[in-house]
Amino acid sequence: MARATIGDSEFDRDTAITPRPGEPGVFDTTLSAGWTIIRAVNGGYLLAVAARALAATLPHPDPVAVSAHYLTPTEPGPAVLRAEPVRTGRTLSTGTVRLLQPGADGTEIERLRVTATFGDLAALPDDVRTTATPPLLPPRDRCPGSRDAPGVDRIVPGSTEILDRLDLRLDPATAGWALGRPGGHGEMRGWLGLADGRDPDPLALLLAVDALPPTAFEMGLRGWVPTIELTVHVRARPAPGPLRVAITTRNLAGGFLEEDAEVWDSADRLVAQSRQLAQVLLG
Amino acid sequence: MARATIGDSEFDRDTAITPRPGEPGVFDTTLSAGWTIIRAVNGGYLLAVAARALAATLPHPDPVAVSAHYLTPTEPGPAVLRAEPVRTGRTLSTGTVRLLQPGADGTEIERLRVTATFGDLAALPDDVRTTATPPLLPPRDRCPGSRDAPGVDRIVPGSTEILDRLDLRLDPATAGWALGRPGGHGEMRGWLGLADGRDPDPLALLLAVDALPPTAFEMGLRGWVPTIELTVHVRARPAPGPLRVAITTRNLAGGFLEEDAEVWDSADRLVAQSRQLAQVLLG
Incomplete structure (x- = not known):
């Protein structure tokens, strides 16, 4: 193809x-x-x-x-x-x-x-003065694809259609949930692309920030985690090639959690940051 | 009074x-x-x-x-x-x-x-499962008030009226900018209350997330940092007493920076999280 x-x-x-x-x-x-x-x-x-x-x-x-x-x-x-x-x-x-x-x-x-x-x-100045560093990930070919593991539908029944459109390879260190052994931490990270090989652009970054399975799975929660509010800041046009995405949750309280995402491009630039507030509806 | x-x-x-x-x-x-x-x-x-x-x-x-x-x-x-x-x-x-x-x-x-x-x-369940920890701050009486230092108007000329309405005590470790010696890091933290002693409520948390001087000052930048977008998540009703606020910037690039704030109440609960995107207009 x-x-x-x-x-x-x-x-x-x-x-x-x-x-x-x-x-x-x-x-x-x-x-x-x-x-x-x-x-x-x-x-x-x-x-x-x-x-x-x-x-x-x-x-x-x-x-x-x-x-x-x-x-x-x-x-x-x-x-x-x-x-x-x-x-x-x-x-x-x-x-x-x-x-x-x-x-x-x-x-x-x-x-x-x-x-x-x-x-x-494209018109922004080139200055970069960042203390942020890309997520540490194993090489892409050492991260299992999202279709190689039992995965999402074992945690919450329903559609997994989106997985066929993504080339998502989770860091095994944050993919224990897919094997029934959630790591217990509010972190997930992986390599992300589109399954048909289309390179990322600013529009695809809006997809990327919400494309990983919810951190709640790796925290050992089963249920639906609908987004209430999501804000994305696109910080630069992404270079061609796979993205690295890291999502983290620090605070689960009162039935809500925040999920922060950062997206890095193949040129090691932080190209998008997002935060969402989601509700935890336990199954 | x-x-x-x-x-x-x-x-x-x-x-x-x-x-x-x-x-x-x-x-x-x-x-x-x-x-x-x-x-x-x-x-x-x-x-x-x-x-x-x-x-x-x-x-x-x-x-x-x-x-x-x-x-x-x-x-x-x-x-x-x-x-x-x-x-x-x-x-x-x-x-x-x-x-x-x-x-x-x-x-x-x-x-x-x-x-x-x-x-x-007030109707949210009591569950808290958080890995977030409050910012480490010296005791409140060991943090200088915002009127004790030369401060904001030396960095950018203009109004400092708001400082009379806040009881803001910055951690000396992040207040070097006020003495002309910015620490160079995108971090600022301090104790915050209202000057007239009014306790915080959810509405005051919307003020609290944007009440500290910009992280840009502590990064050694002089200029105006107008907010483009600001999103606040209020996670709990704050307990009475002083708040602790920490703001951080990780990524300054292309003339924009993000500023993340977290607000903790006197009962050690993370009561608000925010992120803003601001433009850096150098003076």
Whole structure:
């Protein structure tokens, strides 16, 4: 199979949106069942779809800071995006987008409310002054693929469709949960790419921050961990090649946990940071 | 001076909002000059004002996840808040609020766009399973107050009004910048309270996450560091007494930095976590 490219890949096709004629800021899309996990469509995939609507609405090309509140569980199938610009500046612009799906009676139900600030990542100065260091991972060929282990569906029954679209190789040190021996720590890390070989771009980083199994699994919890809020900061355009993603949870309390993600590119740059607040619904 | 109480304090008076008769979701307020720093009204103070409008609009009392995009610099004086519910659930509800100020020609200019999910922190289960530990700080009386050092206005000229409203005592190990000897690390931590003795509540935590001087100062940078986006997760109702706040920056790149804050209460609970993306405008 030929390697897919940015613009011509499964991810691009499944996040495509169509402007509705005569209705500025309104876009139709069909959410693919290919990106579902457990009971819902993956939150990072939804964020990428929403960001496409904003990229088509704002003058700047790249997501820089994207905040999303997840309102109701999304289902595969038709959805509409309603985007509006909020403020347009010289180097940054901000907009909001709502993702809605038709309910049983035909009225639109809002699934996701996103506010995002866009910019031009290629125009940023080159200065880097960081103390952050990439996650230590075994070489990619020593990390088992997500389809090599019993995995997610043993922990929580449901869809694992998304795993067929990702090339995810977890560090064995944080993959004990997949063998029924969770490490007990709120950490997971691995190599991540798209299964069809498409290289990462800023839009794919929105997927990457929410693509690993939840830290809750490695903490030994079984259940669904729906995202309440997810904010992503895209810090640089990623270089081609596999990403390294590390997620951590420090505080599980009151039925909520935070999950922090950082994404590093093949050139050792920290290209995205995210934090989400998720609810722990024990099974 | 008698110790101020929640509901009857400078912070409560300066964040008060007045519903506009006949216009549901619309509130008037006067932003106090008492919470300005350098060139702008403090972002955490603005977030508290915005949260009051949502608390008056949504059925749940407490901010749980609050995302704000800062659009244009706010000035002290009149402002209007336009809030609307987005989704109301059993345990959580979500709304948005816009904070606007009249421009020179009388049209409203949007300063801040906030989407927030509210809940009832008092109703959360008691489970805590955390690996996070409070910041190590010298005893409060061994940390100099923010008015004891030459401080902020030597680094960036402008207002330091907010310091009169805070009881902020920085760990000397992270306050070298105030003496012209920045430590070079993206860390700052200290004890925080309100100057009039009012105890913290969830609303005051929105102020607390943005109340310390920017980490950029301790990294040896001089200039204004305006917030682009700030998300706060309130994880528990704070116990009475002083807070401990730690802020860290790991990645300064492309003219942006992230600033992570964590806030601990006197009962050693992690009561708030936040991350902001800020722009570094070197002076």
